[in-house]
Amino acid sequence: MTSAVTTDTSARPGYGQLLRTPGALGFVLPGFAARLPFGMLTISILLLIQHTTGSYGSAGIVSAVTGVSMALSAPVMGKFTDRRGQSAVLVPVVLLHAAAVSSLVALALLGAPVWALALAAVPAGASVPQVGPMVRARWAAKLEGSPLLPTAAAFESVTDEFTFVVGPVLATALCTGVHPAAGLVTEAALTLAGGLVFAAQRASQPTVHAPAAAGEKHASALSHAGLRVLIAAFLGIGAVFGGMQVSLAAFSNEIGNPGANGLLYGIFAAGNMVAGIACGAVAWKIGPRRRLLLGYAGLTLTASVLWTAHSAVLLGALGLLVGLCIAPALITGYTMIEALVPANARTEAFTWLTGAVAFGQATAVTLAGRLTDAHGSSYGFLVPMAGTALALATLVALRAKLAPKAPSRIISSSPGAPTAPERGVGHRTPVTVD
Numbered sequence: 001m002t003s004a005v006t007t008d009t010s011a012r013p014g015y016g017q018l019l020r021t022p023g024a025l026g027f028v029l030p031g032f033a034a035r036l037p038f039g040m041l042t043i044s045i046l047l048l049i050q051h052t053t054g055s056y057g058s059a060g061i062v063s064a065v066t067g068v069s070m071a072l073s074a075p076v077m078g079k080f081t082d083r084r085g086q087s088a089v090l091v092p093v094v095l096l097h098a099a100a101v102s103s104l105v106a107l108a109l110l111g112a113p114v115w116a117l118a119l120a121a122v123p124a125g126a127s128v129p130q131v132g133p134m135v136r137a138r139w140a141a142k143l144e145g146s147p148l149l150p151t152a153a154a155f156e157s158v159t160d161e162f163t164f165v166v167g168p169v170l171a172t173a174l175c176t177g178v179h180p181a182a183g184l185v186t187e188a189a190l191t192l193a194g195g196l197v198f199a200a201q202r203a204s205q206p207t208v209h210a211p212a213a214a215g216e217k218h219a220s221a222l223s224h225a226g227l228r229v230l231i232a233a234f235l236g237i238g239a240v241f242g243g244m245q246v247s248l249a250a251f252s253n254e255i256g257n258p259g260a261n262g263l264l265y266g267i268f269a270a271g272n273m274v275a276g277i278a279c280g281a282v283a284w285k286i287g288p289r290r291r292l293l294l295g296y297a298g299l300t301l302t303a304s305v306l307w308t309a310h311s312a313v314l315l316g317a318l319g320l321l322v323g324l325c326i327a328p329a330l331i332t333g334y335t336m337i338e339a340l341v342p343a344n345a346r347t348e349a350f351t352w353l354t355g356a357v358a359f360g361q362a363t364a365v366t367l368a369g370r371l372t373d374a375h376g377s378s379y380g381f382l383v384p385m386a387g388t389a390l391a392l393a394t395l396v397a398l399r400a401k402l403a404p405k406a407p408s409r410i411i412s413s414s415p416g417a418p419t420a421p422e423r424g425v426g427h428r429t430p431v432t433v434d
Contacts, residue, residue: 018151027138027201032159033194034094035131037187038354039167041101041124042067042361043245044175044183046369048108049117051180056246058114060369065118067242067362069125071355075222077130078351085208086134087199094195097127101188105181125358129195132160133350141206158276160330164357165269165323168245172262221349225401226340230333231356232394233296237330238360239387240303240322244268245361246368247306247380251315254377260312267316271323279331288336289402295328296395300388306381322384339404360387 019025042063049059081089100123107120139152171183221227244265252261302321309315333353341349364387368380395402 014151015155018148018155021142021148023142023201023204024139027135027198027204030194030197030201031131031135031138032163033190034129034198035135035159035163035194036167036170037191037194038128038132039163039165040171040183040187040190041070041128042242042358042365043168044171044187045104045121045124046245046365047172047175047249048105048180048184050249051175052108052111053114055373056250056369057366057373058117058369060246060366061114062117062121063242063369064362064366065121066125067238067358067365069122070128071359071362073126073128074130074351074355074358075220075348078133078348081130081134082347083208086137086205087202090129090131090134090195090199093127093129094192094199096123097129097195098188098192100124100127101184101191105184109181128358129191130351130354131195131198132156132163132354133347134198135159136350137206137347138204142204158273160276160334162273162276164241164326164330165272168241169262169266169269172249172265176258176262221341221345221352224341224345224349225398226336226404227349227352229395229398229401230336230340231352232398233292233329233333233391234353234356235360235363236296236388236391237299237326238357238362239364239391240299240326240384241357242361242364243368243380243383243387244306244319244322246365246372247377247383248315248319250372250377250380251312255312257312264312264316264319268319268323271320272326273323275324275327276331279327288332288339289399292329292332292336292402293395293399295325295332296388296392299325299329300385300392301325303384303388306384307378309381310378336402340402363387 019028045066046056046059046063049062050056053059077089077093100120104117104120104124107117112120136152136156139156143152171187174182174186248264248268249258249261252258252264299322302318302325306315306318306322309318334350337346337349337353364383368383371379371382
């Protein structure tokens with residue numbers, strides 16, 4: 001259990017001040033090591049299975065099974081963590097994950113059939129630890145009553161962006177430059193080591209939520225309509241990640257330069273990171289709902305022209321633009337959880353969004369793999385276009401559901417409740433609707 005910290009409210013809170021919070025680095029660093037593999041798993045599986053089977057379609061199926069398993073297990077893991085505590089959940093989960101991924105690697109290298117690989121992918125995906133929501137919960141418990149709490153939320157937004165974009169770059173470099181299985185081996189090792197060290201930091205763990213009293217309502221986060229709309233948006237973001245992973249790899253092979261995959265994805269990642277850092281440092285003057293609609297419109301527009309690129313230079317430029325548009329939509333969606341979901345259900349809400357990205361990515365990998373095998377990489381790029389267009393249409397049609405039911409406060413009333421990424425460093429006013 002943690003205690004709230006006192007800070008000097010006269011100064012504008014910043015990232016440096018945040019990281020000097022006593023005990024913070026003890027969970028931030030291992031937490032980062034344990035969550036980076038989230039961005040490595042799907043593409044590592046994709047590249048390994050494509051190498052052993054020669055088919056992007058088969059690789060997409062196995063990757064999709066992993067993503068679906070991850071998406072279905074994430075909310076369950078979030079609920080169980082709220083009730084039993086982080087260490088009680090994390091230790092057995094990371095041990096299971098390391099064993100499951102090791103089995104998948106062995107089967108792939110031995111030339112097992114696709115059905116066996118898909119079966120092995122189920123526990124590999126279901127055991128992915130939900131470290132991101134756990135880190136947010138620790139910040140919220142440690143900084144209760146502090147003006148640094150919004151800064152922590154913005155910092156976590158940037159960390160999420162780093163995970164989503166740098167993880168695939170690292171995995172691609174390992175799989176193409178070291179060994180096709182190196183990405184998965186590294187993913188399992190980081191998850192195990194980082195997860196165990198993170199779980200050992202018991203002093204910073206938030207208070208475990210007591211079970212609801214008899215007759216007391218404990219509604220699921222999914223019962224809130226705003227969260228369901230955000231899930232649709234995050235499915236579209238996952239479609240971008242999945243479609244880009246498959247199609248960039250296929251494009252690089254088509255031009256006879258497989259190593260270009262890492263460079264092209266790195267450019268996409270750079271755009272995402274730059275936008276993520278900027279979003280986390282801006283005190284926005286327009287409300288999150290309007291920011292989400294505008295940001296998502298930009299993402300849909302840029303993703304819709306990827307299929308037209310027929311040169312590495314043009315594809316790199318378009319990938320950079322797509323990356324620049326992902327971060328505002330992703331960060332704003334996380335920000336809105338504070339106003340849409342009660343504090344005692346936010347850990348579960350975060351896991352639903354994380355799972356939505358995983359599910360969207362899994363679906364996109366499958367569809368893009370099939371299209372790429374049949375028609376080439378240009379058709380694979382149609383998947384991000386379709387995914388973002390459908391999500392944008394949902395956001396526009398159901399935008400009224402994104403209005404908070406009651407005034408929101410920056411500081412949660414529950415000491416163990418995580419917060420969503422906020423409007424910007426040092427911004428301390430309540431969430432506005434538009």
